Amino acid sequence: MKHFTILLFTSFATAQNLFAQTVTKPAEASLLDDPMLAFYVIVGFIFMLAILVLLVAVYMLRVINYMNRQAAKEKAERLGVPYVPEPSFWERVWQKSHDFVPVEKEQSITFAHSYDGIRELDNHLPPWWTGLFVVTIIFSVAYLLFYHVMGTLPSQKAEYDNEVAVAQAQMQKLLATNPVAAIDENNVEATADALALAEGKQIFLNTCASCHRKDGGGDIGPNLADDYWKHGGTIKDIFKTVRHGVQGTNMIAWEGVISPEKMKNVSSYVLALRGTNPPNAKKPEGDLFKPDLKPVAKPDTVKTQASL
Secondary structure, X not given: OHHHHHHHHHHHHHHHHHHHHHHHXXXXXXXXXXXXXXXXXXXXXXXXXXXXXXXXXXXHHHHHHHHHHHHHHHXXXXXXXXXXXXXXXXXXXXXXXXXXXXXXXXXXXXXEEEEOOXXXXXXXXXXXXXXHHHHHHHXXXXXXXXXXXXXXXXXXXXXXXXXXXHHHHHHHHHHHHOOOOOOOOOOOOOOOOHHHHHHHHHHHHHHHHHHHOOOOOOOOOOOOOOOEEOOOOOHHHHHHHHHHOOOOOOOOOXXXXXXXXXXXXHHHHHHHOOOOOOOOOOOOOOEEXXXXXXOOOOOOHHHXXXXX
């Protein structure tokens, strides 16, 4: 009794703590917050109840059939006649759907001619086959009337056109809510914003440093800190290279991987690396490029090397 009392108080205190946490801390989204949860529960309950009723009905039907057979068997024994069990419901359905001719009555459907003693039976098509054939004819007539004569229901082409129209409307809605950034190699401009350059540096360290080194001195890729450029040294050229990549090299296209805004920031950071002269840099590659104006911003070489 003592242990039960301690357990009861412990559970009560735990429940209080949990309740206090749920009151003071905003609850996270879960399955219980789904507004359709009650509907799903009710539908699932009805479905399970229907299955249970069906199982009970099948069981009761089997019990009734068993009791009827036992009663018929006892009646046959009292009358002194042999007991012949009646076919079950499924046996009767099977027999009617196929309409088999018993072996002892095959003589009535045997043709008069024979081939080397082989006789031919005049069997007819089973009812299920002829019934299905009639249903297909009725369906084809109804399909022709509703889809092609009266035009009550849409044809396959009309359904396709409707689905394409719906998809286009959804695409237009998506584009309206998520407009594409109007930044490309034709209108991009280098940024001097410190936060944008910091983001560009982080992107460079995460995605570009493996080929160009953290200081831009070049490794697999070319040196980005000198005045020689293989694909142009303007902000538009650098943005184009970042966006579309260079075919046949390790420089992949980053379009679709990072946003145009981030491509602009990392291109601006690459442009700002020019003239930093990192130690043990790779030899110049490409053509000499001297811009008319100095880069808009230079990364702090002391901070850059310290962070490396």
